[in-house]
Amino acid sequence: MTLARFHIPGPLVLLALFGGCHGNQPLEPPTDDGPTLSAVSQKGPSGLVANPLPGAIGLGWQDNSPNETGFEVLRSTTGASGTFTTITTTTAKVTFYTDSGLDPKQQYCYRVQAIGQQKRVIGVSNTVCATPLPLEPLAASKVAAVLLNTWTVQITWTDNSINEDGFRVERAGSDAGPWTTLVSTSPGITSVQDGNSTPSQERVCYRVVAFNKYGDAPPSTTACTAFPFAPTNLVAKAVDxxxxxxxxxxxxxxxxxxxxxxxxxxxxxxxxxxxxxxxxxxxxxxxxxxxxxxxxxxTAIAPPSVPVAQAYPASSNIITVSWYDNSGLAETFRVERSFDGGTSWTPFGPTVPGQTYLYDEGRTPEQQVCYRVYASNSLGESGPSNTACTAPPLGPTNLLATTVDYQGINLMWTDNSAVEDGYWVLRYLPFPDDYWIIIAELPASTTSFQDTGLSSETWYSYWVVALKDGGTSDYSNQVDALTDPLPVGAVSRAATSRGRVTAASRGLTPGAPTRRPMKPATTQRSSTMKRH
Known part of the structure; x- marks a missing residue:
């Protein structure tokens, strides 16, 4: 500041000349508008991604600011250029949010802004848009009906949903109906047999309806088959x-x-x-x-020897019963079942010649059921097999995934079973592998697991399932989590790949059906799982 004195008639006048710090430039009035645009882009969140879920959208982003007080998540229902309103405010360092209770027919757009002191906006992320998946499960597809013999039809289909509670298989005399329910299955089941058909039914049709607590999916396409009638008008011709x-x-x-x-x-x-x-x-x-x-x-010269039986859960209310003929002399088998530990037995079946397993559906979770098997041929019947008992465990629920750091994710769930032998933790491997692997086998009563050695800035999906006698319960809900960015100077590590699930890995008899198949990958993200 420079003071100048001028001689002007009248009162004394002092002029104060203000200069800038770098020359005689006027000082600008003070401002409190926050950082410049370049500072906003440097400190705002980035890499915002939206993952469609049933009736919800999962959001994840990268935190680029060292001193934010939190993040505001803004949503627009009128497109990326529409009006955005704040739907939630998180605490500092949070990098994910699930927006639930959404309309599956509505597109939602999001952006996230970092908030500093005095609620000042530090920076704003990119904008992403997504549409939630339906609350009702997706329809089953590729339904097929194959005649196995004169009274049994095998019905198969493709499970396209990640949130079904089960499937209802319906039957009719034609593809126009009327339809009646043949059976309702557990989630993940993709095959049943109809053993109640008769050759008098010239044609029989099937369709499959996925359902959950929100309602039914549209019925699948119809698959029909026919029971051939016996030939007539036999004509004899000369042969040599x-x-x-x-x-x-x-x-x-x-x-x-x-x-x-x-x-x-x-x-x-x-x-x-x-x-x-x-x-x-x-x-x-x-x-x-x-x-x-x-x-x-x-060419048997004696009745068959006693078969070997085993029983293991295929879900929380389905048991697989399988058996093995040690002698190779058995032509048929019959199965008995007991609900009181083997004190009393009742027939269970039927079986067809050569059949080596049955599914016992509609069982009560946590309740033990026992089975024994007899083998027979033209010379007689064997004695009973060993008694094979199992109790289908209740599946784990409330699975949650929390990011620990750039190479670790913590999992927690609710243990609902009192009979489980342990738990499998499964992780999805994306493109080009596209299958689920077992990353941990844990003891009974375990309710948490930390997955380490992961890649930074990568989405991971998980399931947990209870184990019992070589079989499994119902699967938990699926959860997803995004690892943090790689710290400066750290080296990224790829997640370790574990072996695929096989019958031998669980000690099952060769040739016996494995536990119910794991669901195929259901993630809706692109094949490249890293965020950008």
């Missing part, structure tokens, strides 16, 4: 004879050439206690007819 073929000690071989009108053949000199298959075709001139059906027989 018949050729009998046998399998399988050395592959298919011709064992006999029979004369015209032959209808029986006795195959002698066979190996005892061995299985054989036969087929016949007619001969005419230098050609042959089509083959007959295949007939199977065992």
């Amino acid at each position: 004879g018949y050729e009998v073929q046998r399998c399988c000690q050395t592959g298919w071989i011709v064992v006999a050439n029979l004369p015209v009108n032959a209808t029986t053949y006795r195959d002698a000199g066979l190996v005892p206690n061995a299985p054989y298959s036969y087929t016949v075709r007619a001969k005419k001139d230098l050609g042959f007819s089509a083959y007959s059906n295949y007939a199977n027989a065992i």
Whole structure:
């Protein structure tokens, strides 16, 4: 500041000349408008991503400010250029938020702004838009109905949903209905058998409806099959004879050439206690007819030995019962079930020749059920197998995922079972792997796990399931979490890949059905899981 004195008639006048710090420039009036635009872009959150969920949208972002007091999440229902209003304010260092209770038919746009002292906006993120997934499950697809024998139809479908409570399989005499419920399954089931059909039903159709507590998905497409009627108007034509073929000690071989009108053949000199298959075709001139059906027989010299049985949960209310014929002499099996630890037994089934497992559906979680199996052939029946017991455990619930740092995520859940042997923690591997892996097997009563050695700034998805006798409960809810950015000077580590789930890894008998399959990947994110 410079003081100047001038001689002017009248009162004394002092002039104060104010200069800037870098020359004789006027001082600008003080301002409290906050940092410049460049400072905003440097300190504001970035990398905002939106992950569609059923009736909700999950948000994640990168915290670039060292001194914010919190973040405001703003939402627009009129597009990216519409009006944004604040829907929540977080504390400092929070980098995720789930906006729930949303309309699956509405698009929502978001941006996040960092807040400093005196509620000053430090910076604003990019804008992202997403539409929530329906609260109702997605419809099942690729329904197929295959005739297994004269009374059983196998129905299969593709599970496209991540939030179904189960599937309702419906049956009708035509694709126009009326429809009746055949069975309701647990979540994740993609196959059932209809053993109540009869050849008198010339045509039978099926459809599958996914459901949860919010309602039903649209019915799937219809799959139909037909039971062929027996042939009529048989016409006899002259043939030169018949050729009998046998399998399988050395592959298919011709064992006999029979004369015209032959209808029986006795195959002698066979190996005892061995299985054989036969087929016949007619001969005419230098050609042959089509083959007959295949007939199977065992050259048993005694009843079969006692089979080996096992039972394990396929879900919280389904039990898989399987058995193994040690002797190789069994032609059929029958199964018995007990709800009182083996004191009393009732028939359970039925089975068809060669069948080696059954699903016992509608079981009460936590309640023990026991099974035993008998094998039989033309010479008699074996004694009962070992008693195989299991209790389907209640599945874990309320799974939560919390980011620990740039390479760690903490998981917590509610243990609802009193009978589980332990827990599997599963993590999704994205493109190009696209499958779930077991990353930990934990003891019973465990309710938390920390996944370490992860990649920075990467989304991870998790499930937890209870274990019992080599099988599993219902799966928990799926959760997602985003690891923090890589600190300066740190080295990023890729998450360790663990082995795939196999029957052998759980000690199941070879050939036995594994526990119910794990769901396919359901994440809606792009194949590149890192945020940008």
